[in-house]
Amino acid sequence: MTDFLYLPDRNYDKKFDSEVSKVKEGDGYIVLEETLFYPEGGGQPADHGVISWDGNETEVTDVQKKHGEAHHFIEGDDFPEEGQEVRGEIDWERRYKHMRMHTAQHVLSLVVLDEYGATTAGNQIHEDYSRIDFKPVEFDEGDIEKIQNAANALIAENLSVEKKMMDREQLEEEMDAGRANMDLIPDHIDPLRAVIIGEDDVCPCGGTHVDNLEEIGEIEITEQTKKGADTERLEFELEG
Ligand SMILES: [Zn+2]
Incomplete structure (x- = not known):
């Protein structure tokens, strides 16, 4: 399960730290313990942004909620490992x-x-x-x-x-x-x-x-x- 940090009222927070709980490289996504990224739903599109760790940075191009987990879809093939501490930042303008x-x-x-x-x-x-x-x-x-x-x-x-x-x-x-x-x-x-x-x-x-x-x-x-x-x-x- 992912903890959705923007609920109920942290709608203005842009950055967060979390841990990678699952890596699905073949499917192109990772799951985080908690997230500020909004997953597509209720007529509102998913947030975009970046996830960074240890000098690496990758773009989040889509977020989907499945069975209580936030699937953060990553651009390219540079994935963090399970258990890795990462920092997320949402594309605030969007x-x-x-x-x-x-x-x-x-x-x-x-x-x-x-x-x-x-x-x-x-x-x-x-x-x-x-x-x-x-x-x-x-x-x-x-x-x-x-x-x-x-x-x-x-x-x-x-x-x-x-x-x-x-x-x-x-x-x-x-x-x-x-x-x-x-x-x-x-x-x-x-x-x-x-x-x-x-x-x-x-x-x-x-x-x-x-x-x-x-x-x-x-x-x-x-x-x-x-x-x-x-x-x-x-x-x-x-x-x-
Ligand atoms: Zn509403």
């Missing part, structure tokens, strides 16, 4: 963009739930643009501007974004109906990592997020696409 985007996704998801009663059916974050699918809902042109304005007004309130572990039962009590699909989170996962915007937007999420909405900048919705009878896809970018 990660911080994902943190801003992911937090922006929460803002848009809560605005659309509040205004239209639609839930977030899926999302995919990238460094330069992201998308969210909402259902059941049908937007017209005026709605897009309305959503964008409401989201940016919320960001302008400079609300804090708290990240903490919460008992599943308590989280479900405090969460607005439709804010997340709890059926997708296996029952045995308790406590859950909660992301709380301001006083009352409680959402279970394992991703990385900024500490204050002001770090997002401004949301610009760049595209609206109908995906079937009752699903709408919004694409957005961030400015600032």
Whole structure:
């Protein structure tokens, strides 16, 4: 098992020391005892970065979580040995963009739930643009501007974004109906990592997020696409 150091709230740490617990040269990855690298999941891409030891340095090009272990995929064929002490450093520029985007996704998801009663059916974050699918809902042109304005007004309130572990039962009590699909989170996962915007937007999420909405900048919705009878896809970018 890998200890995921960014949980629940160390989202701004960039460097860590760890020990190599497994080396899978044939498969191109190593497993670490603990890591700050975010593994791809929940619509957020994996962190990139470097792992160094004894004067060696290698790039991490992908991170995948399997059975509680973080598989750090390494570029080239220079691998540390099992038991080796290593230092990891994440590509902060890339990660911080994902943190801003992911937090922006929460803002848009809560605005659309509040205004239209639609839930977030899926999302995919990238460094330069992201998308969210909402259902059941049908937007017209005026709605897009309305959503964008409401989201940016919320960001302008400079609300804090708290990240903490919460008992599943308590989280479900405090969460607005439709804010997340709890059926997708296996029952045995308790406590859950909660992301709380301001006083009352409680959402279970394992991703990385900024500490204050002001770090997002401004949301610009760049595209609206109908995906079937009752699903709408919004694409957005961030400015600032
Ligand atoms: Zn999130």
